[in-house]
Amino acid sequence: MEVLARQTRAPASHVPPSPCITRNFALTMRTTEPEVDLAALATLHTIDGLMSWAGREEWRGVLADYVQRHTAQAFAAAGIDLHELAEVIGDDYFPAIWGAAFEDLVATVHPDGRNLADDYLKRRGWKESVSTREYISGLRHAVVSLYEVSGLVPGESMLLRDLVRPDEPIRVFEKSGSRGLRQWDRVATRVIPIRGRAIISGTLMQFDHDASEVMLASLCQRATEPSSNPNSVLAQSAALFTNAWLDAALKAAQGRNHPQIMNSDGETLDFVTLRFPLLPGITVAQARSALGSIPALRQETASFWNWLSVSKPKGRSRQAKAHTFTTTMDDGAIVLGNVEIKGRRVSLTVNSEARSAHGQAMLEIALSGLVRTPLTERTDLDKMLADQRETAPPPTGLSPEEERAVIRQALDDHYRGVLDERIPMLGNRSPRAAARTAKGRDLVVGWLKSLENHSAGLGTDDPMGGYDFGWMWRELGLEELRR
Numbered sequence: 392m393e394v395l396a397r398q399t400r401a402p403a404s405h406v407p408p409s410p411c412i413t414r415n416f417a418l419t420m421r422t423t424e425p426e427v428d429l430a431a432l433a434t435l436h437t438i439d440g441l442m443s444w445a446g447r448e449e450w451r452g453v454l455a456d457y458v459q460r461h462t463a464q465a466f467a468a469a470g471i472d473l474h475e476l477a478e479v480i481g482d483d484y485f486p487a488i489w490g491a492a493f494e495d496l497v498a499t500v501h502p503d504g505r506n507l508a509d510d511y512l513k514r515r516g517w518k519e520s521v522s523t524r525e526y527i528s529g530l531r532h533a534v535v536s537l538y539e540v541s542g543l544v545p546g547e548s549m550l551l552r553d554l555v556r557p558d559e560p561i562r563v564f565e566k567s568g569s570r571g572l573r574q575w576d577r578v579a580t581r582v583i584p585i586r587g588r589a590i591i592s593g594t595l596m597q598f599d600h601d602a603s604e605v606m607l608a609s610l611c612q613r614a615t616e617p618s619s620n621p622n623s624v625l626a627q628s629a630a631l632f633t634n635a636w637l638d639a640a641l642k643a644a645q646g647r648n649h650p651q652i653m654n655s656d657g658e659t660l661d662f663v664t665l666r667f668p669l670l671p672g673i674t675v676a677q678a679r680s681a682l683g684s685i686p687a688l689r690q691e692t693a694s695f696w697n698w699l700s701v702s703k704p705k706g707r708s709r710q711a712k713a714h715t716f717t718t719t720m721d722d723g724a725i726v727l728g729n730v731e732i733k734g735r736r737v738s739l740t741v742n743s744e745a746r747s748a749h750g751q752a753m754l755e756i757a758l759s760g761l762v763r764t765p766l767t768e769r770t771d772l773d774k775m776l777a778d779q780r781e782t783a784p785p786p787t788g789l790s791p792e793e794e795r796a797v798i799r800q801a802l803d804d805h806y807r808g809v810l811d812e813r814i815p816m817l818g819n820r821s822p823r824a825a826a827r828t829a830k831g832r833d834l835v836v837g838w839l840k841s842l843e844n845h846s847a848g849l850g851t852d853d854p855m856g857g858y859d860f861g862w863m864w865r866e867l868g869l870e871e872l873r874r
Contacts, residue, residue, distance in 0.1 A: 397610050436733050438526065444507065450507055454493065456472075460576070461491055461637075464638065465638040469639055480641060487596060487770055488633060494592055495629040496532060497531055498629070506531065511527070512527060514629040525586070526583060529585055533583050534629075535628070536552065536581075538580065539575060539678070540574065541874060543574060548563060549562070550874075554607060564588060573848060574840075575841075575843055575844040576597060578597050597638070599639065602635060609628075626642040643831065652715075654715070658744070663740070663767065664769075664789040665768075666737075667736060675694075678732060678762070678765045686701075687753070690726075693834075695732070697729060700725040728741035728750055747767075766793050775835060803862075806860075816841075822838065843860050846858045
């Protein structure tokens, strides 16, 4: 396998490349570090001439085909076309789409042997500087891959670890991208050698963890083809990267990325409240007595009951990506809803339309002759969550420094306890237990990286942002793997 750039030696990250891509392939490393004027590195090349060349009649239609190839799957899933893109997600995405398609065209040799970069360098390369010719040649032979970000020096450089090929982390010099990223982000880009150092191409697409795992799984599937190798798989997957990245953006814009939340019966979560007004002359004591006759209601206070399930969850309509919302009592009984008497109303609160219908029938039988037809109130889950996020916390009376110190101490106490708790992401083992095995260490490293990445995303102004997880790596004996 050819290494695309001379690299800065760095300890290997403990995020193993996808084994189905890298299996049975050897790697020759180069670690020379010649001195380079970093300030001039960003201005070594411009490719305006090459981009103009792509607009010539002989290439214009080919480039349009590449743009279509890089968007077709995402647009089909979203039910839109290129002309509607700006309306759905704004104008900022098209340059990256065009750039990804353009770079794919630059790097591809067509069946007739033609290549855009070769054609341009042969016919117009004499007009370009040496550095620009080097860059075009590097882009011509580079492939897009999925990288994990670490070692950030904002405004200067970052380490990129290839998650597909078993390369050592490469330090790339890039100003704007290194400012907008955070530790352990995942990005798709092309790494290009120039003047003995590595830079990234003009197109960088950021993937969240879930989308990147789906991308890696797709690459694994392609790697099962005969005679495949990492570079050939990646060279043929440029459009796959763009479609996956664009699909995630369109899903977010259209609300299609919201996780489906279900209750313990496999029903879509919808919060419904039924309010039964008492009829004139009916007392609260009469209503309370009637509610006491319902076997499924467990009274907690003089005016509050839990409606409990008398059978196991049905589990119908369960979907793989759905999240389950379940409320239980201390004895494990599943709570279906709550009944409360307030003033002269009996209220039933449930979390699905099916439970609303069932609960209404149950109460109408027990409260027959005591209440009127109920009034129905529905609460939109998204609005409820948005209202909670917008609700400002009450003032603590502490200075910002004191508040930060209190929060940091609370986080220390919380995470120290978490180290001995079972974590689903770790196969229901505690971090301490999982870190004792090789496979468990991989899982714990991924878990710690997800914590750090989320904390970094909160920003330094947030008291919880930028929390230092270094002590957890040390305590679990994984500090050498924090690369």
